[in-house]
Amino acid sequence: MSSTSKIIPDDKLFSLAVTAIRRLQSAGFTAYLAGGCVRDILLKTKPKDYDIATSASPSEVEHLFPDSITSGKSFAVTRSPVEGVFFEIATFRMDHAYNDGRRPEKVSFTDPETDATRRDFTINAIFMDPVKNEFHDFAGGIDDLKAGIVRCVGDPEKRFAEDHLRMMRAVRFAGVLDFSLHPITADAIRNNSRMLARISPERIHDELTRILMESKKSGDSIILMDKLGLLEVILPEIATMKGQNQPPEFHPEGDVFTHTTAMLNIMEQRSPHLAYAILFHDIGKPATAKIDSGRVRFNGHASEGAHLAEEIMRRLRFSSEEMETIIYCVKNHMRFMDVQKMKRSTLRRLVGAPTFQIEIELHRLDCIASHGDLSNWLFLKDFRKQLAEEPILPKPLITGNDIIAMGIPESPRIGTLRTLAYNAQLEGKFKERKELLEWLKSQISKNR
DSSP states (O other): OEEOSSOOOOSHHHHHHHHHHHHHHHTTOOEEEETHHHHHHHTTOOOSOOEEEESSOHHHHHHHSTTOEEEEGGGTEEEEEETTEEEEEEEOEEEOOBSSSSSBSOEEEOOHHHHHHTSSBGGGOEEEETTTTEEEESSSHHHHHHHTEEOBSSOHHHHHHHOTTHHHHHHHHHHHHTOEEOHHHHHHHHHHGGGGGGSOHHHHHHHHHHHHHHSTTHHHHHHHHHHTTOHHHHOHHHHTTTTOOOOTTTOTTOSHHHHHHHHHHTOOSOOHHHHHHHHHTTTTHHHHOEEETTEEEOTTHHHHHHHHHHHHHHHTTOOHHHHHHHHHHHHHGGGGGGGGGSOHHHHHHHHHSTTHHHHHHHHHHHHHTTTOOOHHHHHHHHHHHHTTTSOSSOOOSSOHHHHHHTTOOSSHHHHHHHHHHHHHHHTTSOOSHHHHHHHHHHHHHHTO
């Protein structure tokens, strides 16, 4: 047991959590803050939420907090309102046999010390009594926080057998906190990495996204997953990028895997779309690598990468919207090499695409993590500024009906002529509808 007077949070949510704990304690029950919020308080980081652990049973919690919702009394977790804000209040418990690699078949109520032994990592097994300003640390979590270590509570082999996803969670906590894994915990992950294949794709997807979004350097987290044997289980296509050499004049940083993780490490404007576009953008290189004129080339790697990315995302149950956006970015990322040679109409379509902000950031990071030449990125930024006072993709001056009125029968040719007219408009050749109509008529007459 220890106490401190320096790190008590000062926010409304914390005050409401203390109100809930006071109510439980006044009724004669033990009640503490538990889990990640205590870890964050000790690290002087503002918690996102506050969970409460208590000796009160779910029924007793429901009695003290009207309008509570117990998701399953067998797991002893109740969502209880305090001034309209819901807190998860869990009864101290002991888990029994796990048979599905995710959750225990049953639980029994117990005391705080026994409850601590069922938790995943020592840094998440600390309790805090905010009323007395005391910490209860039965697993050595405070020392591990000071040392910057992620360590399983008790036997790591048992912890990972109980819930296989804890192996990825260990990577996430190490990445988020910039901690290292305890050697015994790391060895247990290597020994059990294959069990991750038993986890549902949805849970893998969610945890992987959190790793990419929350790690201080998500590229380093991907490297750690590789060292622990997790990457080849859930993303073997990414693992194959290791050792795939690239032309040193364009990629002095090293192989495809090194390049990709370097991009992830410098990612600032984080979004799942961008993170996965980075992760997948060069995934097609190993399959397309060929030696030509004394150097390795990757002809068609963007299209191959889009194909592999789609396979991975279907396997991990990405949404249709995620897949469409990420596949588009992967498939088209090489076109940025030619932007200074593009017609104005092509550039406007590129800049006006709904994916442009993701694409241009992907290109910027691609350059920084390799040759460092940002001339195409600067060109596009300047072009975008030139269009600041007008719509990038204005409403077409000429429609398909206008072309039909010229005597062209309904056919695919209508679409071709409409595109021809719109390209001329985007090039800035015509500002008025009448002029564009006359020009299009002349083009039609020339090609009859």
